Amino acid sequence: MKNTFFALIGLMIATGTHAQCNELFISEYVEGSHNNKALEIYNPSTQTIDLSKYRLTRWQNGSAVWTRQYSDILSGSIGPNQVKVTVLDRRDTTKSGRDTAVFLSLRLKADLFLSPIYDTSYSMSFNGDDALSLDKLDNATKTWLPVDIFGKIGQRPQLVGSTRTIGWSDSFPHNTGLGLWWTIDKTLIRKASVKQGIKSNPAFFNPKTEWSIQTENMFDSLRTHNCACNKFPAKIENAQSFNLNLFPNPAENRLSAFVQGDVKQVFVSDVSGRQTILQVQPVKQNGFAIIQIDINNLSPGLYLISTTDQLGRSYTGRFVKQ
Numbered sequence: 001m002k003n004t005f006f007a008l009i010g011l012m013i014a015t016g017t018h019a020q021c022n023e024l025f026i027s028e029y030v031e032g033s034h035n036n037k038a039l040e041i042y043n044p045s046t047q048t049i050d051l052s053k054y055r056l057t058r059w060q061n062g063s064a065v066w067t068r069q070y071s072d073i074l075s076g077s078i079g080p081n082q083v084k085v086t087v088l089d090r091r092d093t094t095k096s097g098r099d100t101a102v103f104l105s106l107r108l109k110a111d112l113f114l115s116p117i118y119d120t121s122y123s124m125s126f127n128g129d130d131a132l133s134l135d136k137l138d139n140a141t142k143t144w145l146p147v148d149i150f151g152k153i154g155q156r157p158q159l160v161g162s163t164r165t166i167g168w169s170d171s172f173p174h175n176t177g178l179g180l181w182w183t184i185d186k187t188l189i190r191k192a193s194v195k196q197g198i199k200s201n202p203a204f205f206n207p208k209t210e211w212s213i214q215t216e217n218m219f220d221s222l223r224t225h226n227c228a229c230n231k232f233p234a235k236i237e238n239a240q241s242f243n244l245n246l247f248p249n250p251a252e253n254r255l256s257a258f259v260q261g262d263v264k265q266v267f268v269s270d271v272s273g274r275q276t277i278l279q280v281q282p283v284k285q286n287g288f289a290i291i292q293i294d295i296n297n298l299s300p301g302l303y304l305i306s307t308t309d310q311l312g313r314s315y316t317g318r319f320v321k322q
Contacts, residue, residue, distance in 0.1 A: 020195035020196045021044040023044075024044075024049060024136075025042060025134065025148040026042075026132070026134055027041065027189070027190045028085075028189050028190065028221065029150060030106070031128050031183060031184055031185060032106070032185070033185070034102075035098075036102055036106050036219075038106060038110070038219070039056065040085050042190070043079065043082050044081070045229075050077055051075055052076075054136050055137075056123045056134060057071045057134075057135055058070050058071075058130050062155055064154035069119070069120055071121075071135070083225050085112070085223055086114050087110035088115055089116035103217065105267070105269045105275070106222075127165075128167030128168070128186075129158075129165040129166065131149065131151030133150070133153065145199075147199060148198055149197070149198045149199070149200075150198075151168060152168075153201045154201070157183075158177075159176070166181050167182060167183035167185075168206075170206060174207075186214065187214040187217075187219070188212070219304070220304060220317070244259055245257070245258040249320060254293065255295050255305075255319060256290065257305065257307070259315050262284075263307050268298070270299075280293065291307075293305075295321050298321045303321060305318070
């Protein structure tokens with residue numbers, strides 16, 4: 001294992017320092033409840049990039065040795081200033097245990113579903129103690145080299161004085177349980193100031209340096225990203241995610257939703273992920289669908305509302321029931 005790890009480090013150093021804003025990196029990390037796992041990949045460059053030259057790797061439980069099932073090769077392409085969202089492939093709502101379905105509100109955000117069978121492909125079955133890497137195939141050497149690393153490869157955070165494994169934290173040395181645990185039961189968003197990925201395995205991984213922290217099962221920031229490489233955030237139409245405007249918000253009895261285009265279905269989820277399909281009759285006006293939603297039967301709290309149109313595009317928003 002030690003020889004493999006140092007060989008990996010040598011490959012990382014050999015990649016050198018690429019110019020900023022020219023290479024893909026991970027822009028969002030979702031480590032939610034159950035199987036709600038997702039990664040968002042961002043293209044800060046001015047070029048369309050072939051995703052089949054990239055893979056996602058999970059360095060399971062502190063491993064520094066790669067084996068085939070730890071990685072999933074991506075597919076398709078990603079345009080300039082565009083994001084792609086990868087989600088753990090658990091879509092069968094009749095399953096339970098390690099095959100429990102991902103929440104619908106997260107499934108609607110997916111561009112790629114990965115790791116469908118745990119025993120043969122489980123890069124996306126990560127927990128807060130697993131390092132991850134986005135790797136690129138080097139055509140000259142036929143070697144996969146990291147273009148971004150999340151966590152520290154070869155390290156597994158563990159609570160001092162306990163056998164409990166945890167996540168990386170914001171307090172040095174970041175892997176012993178001191179401070180706030182950032183990489184477990186959280187959503188993390190890459191800061192706009194970050195213009196490239198981490199290509200060399202860090203001596204220490206402090207998530208606070210390049211990430212902002214959100215609560216567990218917070219998915220509505222997926223499919224767009226703000227980066228200093230570009231004047232504007234990732235284009236909504238490129239990311240295939242569209243605005244859902246809600247009024248009033250907070251609301252007591254009735255909520256109005258305004259969506260550009262058509263509406264096929266409307267879903268409401270509470271913070272625990274329980275979902276309800278709403279029966280609605282949209283009214284079309286000036287290219288918008290206007291939906292009147294009765295929320296009298298909802299308990300006070302925060303809710304996620306999602307709609308899909310006839311083309312399968314998703315529209316999401318959050319509202320507070322008073």
